[in-house]
Structures are given as C-alpha cells and as structure tokens.
Amino acid sequence: MAAIVTPRTAGIDVSTDEQQTPGGDARNPEPHNTPRWVKVFGGLMIIALLLFLLLMLTGGPGRHGPRRHLGAATSPAPHALLATAPVWPAQTS
Amino acid sequence: MQLPPFFRKLGLTAHVIASVGWLGAAAAFLALAIIGLTSNDPQTVRGVYLVMDPAARYLLVPLAFTSLLTGIVQSLGTTWGLLRHYWVIFKLIITAFATLVLLTYLPTLHAMARSAADPAVALPLVRNPSPALHAGLGMLALIVATVLAIYKPRGMTRRASR
Numbered sequence: 294m295a296a297i298v299t300p301r302t303a304g305i306d307v308s309t310d311e312q313q314t315p316g317g318d319a320r321n322p323e324p325h326n327t328p329r330w331v332k333v334f335g336g337l338m339i340i341a342l343l344l345f346l347l348l349m350l351t352g353g354p355g356r357h358g359p360r361r362h363l364g365a366a367t368s369p370a371p372h373a374l375l376a377t378a379p380v381w382p383a384q385t386s
Numbered sequence: 387m388q389l390p391p392f393f394r395k396l397g398l399t400a401h402v403i404a405s406v407g408w409l410g411a412a413a414a415f416l417a418l419a420i421i422g423l424t425s426n427d428p429q430t431v432r433g434v435y436l437v438m439d440p441a442a443r444y445l446l447v448p449l450a451f452t453s454l455l456t457g458i459v460q461s462l463g464t465t466w467g468l469l470r471h472y473w474v475i476f477k478l479i480i481t482a483f484a485t486l487v488l489l490t491y492l493p494t495l496h497a498m499a500r501s502a503a504d505p506a507v508a509l510p511l512v513r514n515p516s517p518a519l520h521a522g523l524g525m526l527a528l529i530v531a532t533v534l535a536i537y538k539p540r541g542m543t544r545r546a547s548r
Binding site: 326327330331334335338342 | 439474476483541
C-alpha cells in the first residue's frame with residue numbers, strides 16, 4: 294500500500310513568511326540567555342567591522358584600502374585613484 | 387504599530403523584490419567585473435568599466451535604499467520589531483553597512499569609467515580587480531542577510547523581553 298506523501302510528511306517546511314511569527318520564541322524557556330549563534334555571528338561581525346576600520350585608518354595594503362574611495366569623493370581626479378592600483382597581469386591590446 | 391495585513395504583504399513583497407533584486411544585480415556586477423579582468427577584447431574591457439558606473443548609480447543604489455527602507459518599515463510595522471530579534475538587528479547592520487560601502491565606492495567606479503573612456507590610458511591600467519572583490523564580498527553579505535531572513539533563527543534581545 295502506497296503511503297500518502299504530503300509536504301509535511303516529506304519534511305518540507307510549508308510555512309510562509311506570514312505564518313512565521315515571533316511566537317516561535319515562546320518555545321525558548323530562557324529568553325534572557327543570548328543564543329550561541331548570536332555570540333558567534335556577533336563576534337564575526339565585530340571582526341569584520343574592525344578589519345574595515347583598520348583598513349580605513351591605515352589605507353590598506355599598497356594604500357588600496359577603503360579610505361581611497363573617500364579620498365576620491367573630495368578629489369575626483371580620473372587616474373589618481375588608479376596610480377597606486379596593482380596592474381592586473383592580463384593581456385595587452 | 388501594526389500595519390494592516392494588506393500593507394504588510396505589500397511591504398513584504400517590495401522588500402523581497404528589492405533585496406533579491408539587489409543580490410541579482412550584485413551577481414551581474416561580479417560577472418561584468420570578471421569579464422573586465424579576463425576578456426581579450428580591449429573594447430569589451432573598456433565597455434565593462436564604462437557600464438559599471440551607471441549600473442551602480444541607477445540600479446544598485448536604488449535597490450539598496452529600497453531594501454533598507456522597506457526592511458525598516460516592515461520590521462516596525464509588524465510584531466517582529468526593529469530591535470526585538472537578533473536576526474533582524476544583524477540583517478539591518480548588514481544592509482546598512484553594504485549600502486554605506488556602496489555609496490563610498492561610487493567615486494572610484496566613476497574614476498574607473500573615466501579612465502576606461504580615455505584612449506590614452508593603457509588597457510592594463512583600465513583593468514582593476516577591485517570591482518570583483520567588492521561585488522564578491524557584497525554578494526556574500528547579501529546571501530547571509532537572505533539566509534537570516536528565511537531561517538529567522540531564534541533569539542530575542544533583552545530589550546524585547548522586558
């Protein structure tokens with residue numbers, strides 16, 4: 294006898310965004326505890342932001358960091374930005 | 387403040403279209419950047435860097451702001467809230483940061499387009515790996531934001547549980 298396969302029995306999540314409500318957190322018995330994924334994710338984001346700030350302050354390797362773009366906003370010389378850019382080792386015309 | 391269901395769905399539709407559209411546009415941008423680095427045809431290379439500037443200005447930036455604004459409206463107009471759930475906060479930070487980086491990158495794209503338009507600038511100087519790097523990292527950030535929006539991992543802030 295063939296079993297009836299529905300999305301639910303197949304393990305497929307059929308809930309829509311409208312059905313997913315914040316009520317899911319009601320299952321969490323200790324809402325005050327910060328979940329582990331938040332700590333890990335937050336740590337990674339802080340590292341990424343610090344790296345960005347470091348590149349911003351130092352100018353990055355070969356003065357190629359994010360600060361370069363801010364400099365371009367005040368002095369939009371066409372080739373000044375590219376003067377320090379590494380030449381891509383590609384075919385010449 | 388809770389939005390009526392009609393406006394909630396309308397806002398959600400606009401947010402999904404803008405966010406996924408932004409991700410798709412970033413993927414197209416990455417494809418262009420790779421063509422710019424690898425193509426043998428000088429006209430194609432110069433054309434790629436010329437088109438990146440208006441593409442970012444008139445496609446990426448509007449999509450980024452639409453995604454950010456609809457996301458804020460959507461969170462404030464539903465029970466999710468802007469500062470109640472960690473996933474919403476992370477998504478907001480990712481979107482705001484990606485928009486900020488995009489805005490600061492616009493002058494560089496403009497300078498690259500001007501160099502590409504100048505026949506006196508040699509082709510190796512026109513080629514630049516920077517757009518590929520930015521588009522790749524941007525895509526990664528937007529994929530993470532999309533995953534957060536779909537999975538909605540549990541976890542409420544202390545502010546919400548007060």
